[in-house]
Amino acid sequence: MAEDVVDLCSALLRFDTTNRGRGDSAGEREAAEFVAGHLEDLGITATLLEPAPRRTNVLARVPGEDPSLPALLVQAHLDVVPADPTEWSVPPFSGVERDGYLWGRGAVDMKDMVAMVLAVLGTWSREGRGPRRDVVLAFVADEEDQGVLGARWLVEHHADFFAGCAAAISESGGYSYRFGDRRIYPVATAERGTYHLRLTARGRAGHGSRRNDDNAVVKLIGALGRLAAHRHPVRLSPTVRAFLERTGAALGVEVDLDDVDGTLARLGPVGALAESTVRNSTTPTVLRAGYKVNVIPGTASAEVDVRALPGTAEELMATVDSLIGPDVVREQLEAQPPVQAPIDSPWFDAMAAALRAEDPEAVVVPYCMGGGTDAKAFSALGIDCYGFSPLLLPPGYDYRAMAHGVDERVPVEGLRFGTRVLDRFLSS
Known part of the structure; x- marks a missing residue:
């Protein structure tokens, strides 16, 4: 054995x-x-x-x-x-x-x-x-x-x-990140929620050589373009806020919560841990439309990977609906809500103590996972x-x-x- x-x-x-x-x-x-x-x-x-x-x-x-x-x-x-x-x-x-x-x-x-x-x-x-x-x-x-x-x-x-x-x-979580001569150990206390969507546009099928103002592909592309271009606002969950404050304090880096992007840049490689978790995201990943190059299809669909921070799912879906517009139908394929565990808890304290017992210079901070x-x-x-x-x-x-x-x-x-x-x- x-x-x-x-x-x-x-x-x-x-x-x-x-x-x-x-x-x-x-x-x-x-x-x-x-x-x-x-x-x-x-x-x-x-x-x-x-x-x-x-x-x-x-x-x-x-x-x-x-x-x-x-x-x-x-x-x-x-x-x-x-x-x-x-x-x-x-x-x-x-x-x-x-x-x-x-x-x-x-x-x-x-x-x-x-x-x-x-x-x-x-x-x-x-x-x-x-x-x-x-x-x-x-x-x-x-x-x-x-x-x-x-x-x-x-x-x-x-x-x-x-x-x-x-x-x-x-x-x-619990693995080391280096910042100069310091070692940061992020422990995950949260995850963004996972919401997979299917977007469907319908229009008038026809010949590809003819003018068509009711083209399902064009409608879908427009909706996806707006989704992909939208920059979601900063939303700091308790975990992400604690990550920025505690990491900045430990490393001597200025933390300005009114300029989160600047703070992440100053944190360098460690800041990359949080760059996907200060905002929600809507990422188109799958496209389906058409079967022949000279035929305008009557239907076009796409799948979108949506990630939501704790407490933001309802707001995010309203934003999605406003961006895709009335010509595209949204269908929910998957819904797994965000995860949030207590930061200041005996469990977190015990994890930090175990890390510091093996690495006395360990700086243990909470962080939020961008995925799931x-x-x-x-x-x-x-x-x-x-x-x-x-x-x-x-x-x-x-x-x-x-x-x-x-x-x-x-x-x-x-x-x-x-x-x-x-x-x-x-x-x-």
């Missing part, structure tokens, strides 16, 4: 759990069976649940010393996005260690977290230790699509398993969800380019650092 976090992560990276969406997936079964087998070897009962063939979720519970305390949920997804081997320096499912990194699809998104949690559990087993409170484990399928075979399915069909969980941790995670599903159960998957990153390493990128890799020493941090946090 693999025990070292590097060996565990390498083994997980060798499982092809590619999720192409729309039901096209390699499946998580082998990776899930590996995780479940490791848990069983440690004396932890694991349950495998498959809402569809090969789409496998793993649930387990590690009893704490004080069962009266609220439980903590640790959730991580086993699926990964596609990787084109012709673009990579190494085979994307090789799990090879090279130049101080582990390479492979899922190295930071997020099989590293799975490996770190398994390594902590192994350490507890060898040393006869355990957590202070119950730790509930969910290693899930389908996060890289819509979660309907993973977290969302579990919340709908197995909510009782998560009863008593007050908080949860998962991906996209399975936190949206679990927060529906009243669980406060945080992004906390700690890593110490070397200079020059572009963490944000790794997830879904070519040559995804995670630093070996960063993995070991994260394992020690998680051990401190989960133990306490």
